[in-house]
Amino acid sequence: MTKYLVSVSGVTLAALAASPALAEGTAAGSSITNSVTVNYEVGGVGQDSVTASDSFVVDRKINIVVAEEGNATTSVSPGQQDAIATFLVTNSSNDIIDIRLTASQLAGGAAAHGGTDNFDVGNVEIYVDVNNDGVFDIAADSPVVGYLDEMGRDETRRVFIVSDIPLGRATGDVADVTLTGAAREGNDGVTGAEGAAITETTGGDTAGEDTVFADADGVFDGISFDDDDYTVQAAALSALKGSTILGANYPIAGATEFYNIPGATVEYCIAVTNAAGGADATNVAISDTLPANTTFVASSIVIGGTATIDDNSTPGNPADDVLTSCDNSGGAAGGSFAAGTVSATIGTVSAGATEIVTFRATID
Template identity: 50%
Template sequence: MNNNTKLLGSAATLSLLLGASPALAAGTAAGLSVTNTVTVNYQVGGVSQTAQTASDTFTVDRKVNVTVAEVGTTTTTVSPGQAAAVTTFQVTNLSNATLDFALAVAQQTGGAGAHGNTDSFDATNVRIYVDTDSSGTFNAGDILVTYLDELAADASKTVFVVSDIPLGQTTGAVAAVTLTATGRESGTAAAQGAALTETTTGNTGGMDTVFADGAGASDATRDAAYSAKDDYTVSAAALTITKRSTLVSDPLNGTTNPKYIPGAVIEYCITVANAAGNASATNVGISDALPSEVTYLSSFGIKVDGTVNGSNVCLADGAVAGSFAGTTVSGTIPTVAASATRTVLFRATIN
């Protein structure tokens, strides 16, 4: 602080003139020189004298503060084997200066996720993108980054953590991720600035640096960083496949107590059951290679997407679809919802 004072010889009337700048939510900009000038008018023997002034100037110090927040309030639902699964965060610079922010994402090993769940697996190919078009939605134009460049005071950026989900995960499996943003010096555009250093000595005449951030999900208070969690929760199908054969007729007994003899007709039923509480399975492709001992019966056709009765016996209510090529019967069931059972039904004769 610089002081300029003068001793006056009589009582005086004081007038205070303050210089001011517009205030931001983050506060007055760091590095700004703030000057305060006092003017004193007085008289001697009833005659007005030349006014006297004194001023004080100080430099506004840099207050470093940042928050990271999950966008939304629910977990990100994913499928086993899903590529480019997205969870979204917002990074806000609450500092009174433009800064760069280093970005890092970490995966948990067990422990609580962000939404009352428990981490149980790791995602793969985890990377960070910045929302370049401010759409709030991850798209092909967004840029892979390791830091946010020149984020102004009071400004925010949407950041996407994008991961791949391994195959084989079951419903309810959770991969928790933590995004951390750490303040860096504002340097050259398109180049990450140096690490920030907090001023720990007494106030200097220049711009000091004070860390003012709170504690995030995995970082401490006043460390120039902030972290927040989000997670991926798997919604999978749990399919049980069965195949059973039923004798329809034979050449000697017809449909009355038929036997597995050459020329007998067999009905094959393939069932696909999806357990309760799971995601629907879609485009369920059936491929059944017949053994050389039987011959596909084309006159019956392939009945796809049929149902079963209460005794889990296949009904012949599917649509005639599917195909037969070489020795293989094929058919596609469009959807098997949770708690549902769908079938593929066809017939063959014993050679």
Template identity: 50%
Template sequence: MNRTSIRLAALGVCALCALAANPAAAQQTAAGTTITNNVQVNYQVGGVAQTQVTASDTFTVDRKVNLVVTEVGSTATSVSPGQLAAVTTFQVTNSSNAVLDFALAATQQAGGTGAFGGTDNFDASNLRIYVDANGNGTWDATDTLVTYLDELAADTSRTVFVLADMPLGRATGDIAAITLTATAREGAGAAALGAALVQTTTANTSGVDTVFADGAGATDAARDAAFSAKDNYQVLAALLSVLKSSRVIEDPFNGTNAPKLIPGATVEYCIAVSNAAGGAPATMIAVGDVLPTATTYLAAFGTRINGTVTSGTCNADGTAGGTFAAGAVNATLATVTPGETRTVVFRVTIN
């Protein structure tokens, strides 16, 4: 054998190995399919061929009911206190050999360990279920509010979204665990939820029998024509604290040399907004401060925002911003990240 032949033979063996390692997925035979097997018997008598004898056997494929519900992403869904329409995503797969409907139910867990650890310690509200109508894997306004999946073909999946509203006042790490359960029902035709399935418990019949073949889900048992999966809504909150301080800058008699808080003195106010570490960024922080009637706003200094603090002392590194109107200073801090402090600084004179 020449070298080319050897190489071709080796390639052929490798191709056969690859085929053996990656067999094509077998397609399930549909429930209700009639399978007929024919046999032919040929024989001779005295060396003479006789008339062929035949026989056949026919049976009907029964219905295997199997389904799986999986949480998409394998991690908790991060939410903010007061967030509306927080989305968590699931996939429902019909692993049966028949077209079926699937009733859907989203429920709240009552305490205990969440889907990804932690302890369920609050309930969300207004749970509702949508099916991914456009198949883009992301909830949007085109998706359809549903209570069941209609006529899901065998060996196909649909993406389902559970939406919920979060209460205010929750802290970072709080968990609301939810469960999505799909229950197989008869495929009753379009736009109607089919009847409950009944498993055949008698001996095999000549018709289409029903066998529940599903595994145990998060909260349901095996072989109950249902499957469930959990997800957590986990709160990531901002925890703000505010410290207001003042210091005398100068007075009319001592200037800046050991000034005192006498009429005519200039006083600097500092409002320090801190966000605790480990939480979420706080945004659009509106600061409002009504001046005491015994003081006058120092317009020449103005208001400075987004400054920093060192060892409890406000630094003079803010930028111009904020307004003064109707006896009040108002300023907005765009963002204070976790572990950060930002300031609003302005000055007044004592009347």
């Protein structure tokens, strides 16, 4: 018998653990009735029992929660399209409701994850994650036309704020966005129309179904909001160019000093630097028009190598940097020359790195 009772108890516990906790509680409008029976005797003889009952209607508790998902800034690049800030919108009410959604932007001040809001994003739209995969897909997800329709009790829907990042923003620039949800009347499961604003019952509990705002933020208005922000990671490229007269093929035999005279070969060096602390620059390409009175040396383009740059004791300020030397011995032949222009693709210039391209020309 003891083993049997323990087994049954274990099954009961497992069943309870598998049942989800419903935050919204008993459905609004439900009737709860409590009855009492009084039994008694007179002269040792049992009499007819006396009964009494009390009933009340469960009132409607309105509580919605808008919360950023992930609690981290969204890293973006200048000019990026469809940058995503993700939120979870939950109906913790004990009734089916609509939730009106609006997106807004901070006008300066502290952003959600540090830094100061200093720019606005463009083309702000709100989408619902229809397939609930946590990934924005413009083909699969649905734009929100002002509200979330018929949100069930304890239902959560993932919502994306989708924005475009303007060009010209620098590393560390921050744009803060806010998603606000406001409770609206549901339509008893009938979709396709936004309900009216919900009004809280005042004057105390009535015999019918009353409405009570139970906002978690303590401001009892049926409204919830949260912030996310976009933080820019940009590449900051600068370029330096220098030239060196080569001793090879110099027009004066036996010369030990070299000058820019006709027939001399000049090696040009282009150094592209990406400032530290930002994003990698990709698909970096150079285009250099050969100056007049020079002739390109065929197959002389080399991509890669090292450069020595004098920062004039002002690191981080490329305006006064000077290119002092280049070494292309570690580079590889590449690029092209056409219509008087040297073209070469460097590829990626990592943050804090310098890449070079060299080519040669003779002075006419």
